[in-house]
Amino acid sequence: MAMDGNNPYELSVNEDDAQIVKLHFEEKGYRGLDKALMKRRDQWVDVPIHVAIFGSSGAGKSSFINVIRGLKESDKNGAELNVGQTTIEPIPYSHPNKHYLKFWDLPQLGSRAFSKDLYLKNANINKYDYFLIFTKSTYSEDDFWFAHQLQALNKKCYFVCTHMDIVVDSALKEDLNADQREVKIRVLTAIRDRLHKTIKDQKLKVDYVYLITTADVRKYDFPKLALRLIVDLTGRKWEAMALTLKVFAEDVIKQKRRALQKRVWIIALMSGLEHASHYYGLQFDVDIEPVLEEAQEYRRQFCLDEASIYRLARSIDTSVESIKKASSFKTNYAQLEDRGLVQQYKTLSVYDVSDGITKSFSPILGNLVSGSSPFGATYFVLNRLLDTMETDALRMIEYVKYRGAEL
Ligand SMILES: Nc1nc2c(ncn2[C@@H]2O[C@H](COP(=O)(O)OP(=O)(O)OP(=O)(O)O)[C@@H](O)[C@H]2O)c(=O)[nH]1
Ligand SMILES: [Mg+2]
Structure with missing residues (x-):
């Protein structure tokens, strides 16, 4: 997955969308940029x-x-x-x-x-x-x-x-x-x-x-x-x-991960707009709300939200607790419930890679990304979340299959 020496995540961006967003920024600055980004994120719905x-x-x-x-x-x-x-x-x-x-x-x-x-x-x-x-x-x-x-x-x-x-x-x-x-x-x-x-x-x-x-x-x-x-x-x-499509199977989960990965850059830009707040220990201000919202969407997409886990547990005659235990989740889901997600930004690897990520995006996004924005950090945090949640979902699929076969 390494793109170059200092960037652990593939640079994943739709060039047409990037062009539209960049043009918006050049012509109107930050005015209406949040809406323009949201529109790009949600375009598939229509x-x-x-x-x-x-x-x-x-x-x-x-x-x-x-x-x-x-x-x-x-x-x-x-x-x-x-x-x-x-x-x-x-x-x-x-x-x-x-x-x-x-x-x-x-x-x-x-x-x-x-x-x-x-x-x-x-x-x-x-x-x-x-x-x-x-x-x-x-x-x-x-x-x-x-x-x-x-x-x-x-x-x-x-x-x-x-x-x-x-x-x-x-x-x-x-x-x-x-x-x-x-x-x-x-x-x-x-x-x-x-x-x-x-x-x-x-x-x-x-x-x-x-x-x-x-x-x-x-x-x-x-x-x-x-x-x-x-x-x-x-x-x-x-x-x-x-x-x-809501089909809880390995190949479908992998497709979902790819689709979600392609829009991480949009959320990363959203995290650096005007609502960004200061958090102790971070070198940049960040708006955590769009990141939280996206992390929760990952959860739903991967059937890792409480309602989906409950339904899966019932379908194989077991408890939510035993599914969770058997799948030994890598993601800290309690953090995804609130602003605790900021903790994800406070790890060494984020510091190590975020500048590299920001730099590799600057030819595409120009002045929209700069050294002081949370862009690189959010890009890394969300990609890492996708990684761990995909692993969690795949483990849960294995367990559900194994238990289902026993019944
Ligand atoms: N056990 C089982 N029953 C099925 C399956 N698919 C459909 N059925 C049942 O077969 C019957 C007919 O299914 P429908 O989905 O109404 O079939 P249809 O092709 O829409 O039929 P028309 O509307 O008459 O053209 C229903 O009683 C379904 O519950 C299946 O894969 N397994
Ligand atoms: Mg019919």
């Missing part, structure tokens, strides 16, 4: 992303649309299950935390009076970032027809097979003495091979078939599917997807 969901009745589309948005069946804005798609228009479901991320439940073709041509016209294919084709066992002719249309138009399309929990459970019941892990692998491999073959027989190019259960986003290929939904987007859409 980026529209459209995900199309296709598949026959009962395939689990509505269930997926709910679980990927973190909703339960009983939630008010949940998609209703077992109702069939009764309209001929796609129905959008927005993500509760990111209104502009929409999952579109596409109408089914089968029993409809309209022709395939008309269906394609109505489907408005170009609007979507990618397509998911759902089944619970085998794909229908309509599924393949639609996949062919998408392929001809060069659209990203993934195949998803749901109900894996049921398939695995019944295989386990048939063979009570067998090794559970082996049975699971055998059953899933057989299904994967069969689906790959039928898709290939249709002369469709498929890179991915995801086997999931809509009952749990941590199981089977769900984490891989979530990762795919993130990495197949670029720029702000990538950032938006990484920060919006």
